[in-house]
Amino acid sequence: MNITLLDYGAGNVRSVRNAIKKLGFTVTDAKTPADILAAEKLIFPGVGSFGSAMQRLHQFGYVEPLLEYLRADRPFLGICLGLQTLFEGSEEALGVAGLGIIKGQVRRFSETTLSVPQIGWNGINIRKPSRLLAGFSEEKLYFVHSYRAAIEAGNEEWVLTTTNYGEEFISSVQKGNVAACQFHPEKSGAAGLAILKNFLEATDLSAAGPMEIATNPTETHLAKRIIACLDVRSNDNGDLVVTKGDQYDVREAQGEVRNLGKPVELARRYYEEGADEITFLNITGFRDFPMKDQPMLEVLQRTSEQVFVPLTIGGGIREFTDSTGKHYSALDVAAEYFRSGADKISIGSDAVLIAEEYLKAGKKSGASSIEQISAVYGNQAVVISVDPRRVYVKSPEDTPRHTIKTKFPGPNGEEYCWYQCTIKGGREGREVDALELATSCEALGAGEILLNCIDKDGTNSGFDLELINQVRSAVSIPVIASSGAGKVEHFSEVFAETGAEAALAAGIFHRQEVPISAVKAHLREKGIETR
Template sequence: MVTKRIIPCLDVKEGRVVKGVQFVDLRDAGDPVELASFYDNQGADELVFLDISASHEGRKTMVEVVNEVAGTLAIPFTVGGGINTLEDMKRILRAGADKVSLNTAAVTSPELITEGADYFGSQCIVVAIDAKYDDSLGSWRVYTHGGRTETDWEVTEWAKEVTSRGAGEILLTSMDQDGAKNGYDLPLIKRVNEVVTVPVIASGGAGEKSHFVEVFEEAGADAALAASIFHYKETSVEEVKSYLREQGVNVR
């Protein structure tokens, strides 16, 4: 049976990993290539690179980073951030990324999901959804532009829409839990997982090992993404996976 995946996420700005990754044993803690290998060796199942560059130059640098990472990494990786056109997708995938992740552009130009899936296959197209609970809606609302812009989409409706358009995977971030470190948003993840037939990657809220068990066992997530818990060495991918194994979760 297919294993549950652990996915560290790296924020890259102008070609450098940011958010103060703390690894004393690395020569250069800001080097995306070196960090990628580090996580690969720790047993990460996949990696996500989020390009947070604001400039055009920064985006060009990202293509070089992808090219270099592809040459050293023997596990799949996804690139998100600033992908707004089919051309952007082509550049990143041709540089060697396995998947691209669309977020704001998926909402503003949903035809992009279909174009990408037709051109590269659904397995290359991840749609990232940022969701926040909305009392008036009685459910979660979808946000774009890094959580700054509210949309009219209710999260399960949007999840169904993107998969019907060809998304091969959903990266679901809870804005309520993100950064809080008290666990993934289990009701949100569970709710979305129930309405789609593609894999769901849970994101936002991981603070300790037990949170990974919960998100797999209780919410049914296929993969769990985390950033700071790994970067700040609060735990390691290795530790999380051996804990999951002890708890009877099927991991690689």
């Protein structure tokens, strides 16, 4: 059977396409409204913002044939925004009508003590039998969203599963052969692929054998994420390699670029070992011309064929003009990465410059890469990589920056420090601190903070808990702790002592000093929720 993919031109649908192919099915894109009605099975992997998605559906003339297809109870699977568009509307785009197949409005998470977006692995409670969930046990699935649908009068018969994130919300729906899920099966490892396979193979989604139904559902919990980071650059022979350095020095004593493996092979290994996400940081010279960065795009494309957890790419995501005089916006560059398999993009040095302009102007310009990309793809698609170093001072009055009283005095006994943001791989410091950068970028539309610390990089001495606590207490978006991990205890420490939602490591995983499986086992022993 051929599967039709409703790709309206936004976000990463390559992973869905690759997952379908991996499961032994062929897939074609709906290129015209007629292709929707001709589909045997239709998958709608909605990515981005509600308003942008509905605008594109109308623009391409897809709304009417899609409604006809759904009302005829033909096999349909919506993913993430593909679920939300089935409802009447969303707070994300007030006044924009959804498809209206399901009663109710999609609303932003209202629990203020939790980070929004919800990003990570959470459980589901099954509310009724469905072929879609045949064989499903208690695995966690991958969610990334700021808005959710809730059970309300008129939509109860649609509810297939629910999940908790400060409140109970609908995590999947089904009525007849029409189904949709808020989680991403194509990014949920083996458990997600099994759900996708059930849809692809089923002749009738309502036909299900005995299943364990949650008559008294237990509260589900978001897992802490373990992320493997791969710094990728070209060596002196022009080959892309995974490297790692101390304070960004990636060359061996003899001058050669440190080579810790090939990026696609390492990413696949980490996926098989249980990594919850994979992050590529493109530190190669190719990033000067990102639209011609075919080696890195190929890395993403090949990785997404084999790795079914979220992929983040950072490096070179900014506006630029190439050698022929052609101008590319940051949105153009990000779009190319998304189409090649990235789920999120990470902005580093440019984020510092953007924040400086924002702080100087005191208002949004609407023109920054953060604002442009989050407007189209949603804030959950934009990660800000913060690269600060400690600057010690004797007193908070000695600097206008945000200081902390540290447990680790400076070289002259200074008891206070602030975290100076850097650009150009840590080579240039700027007069903006980590707290200012994080809060500014959140205001501009970023959905996650990747918090590094140059002083800790390569030390294996543990994460900078003081930095993480300072930033985490000031933002309402998720924070990824990075730099300094050297043993399993450092991961439990950062989760116990800070509110970080995820922890990232590189060198200890590359050198196989600390396996990801050992980190997960240790966290479970400490009672910390993991996948």
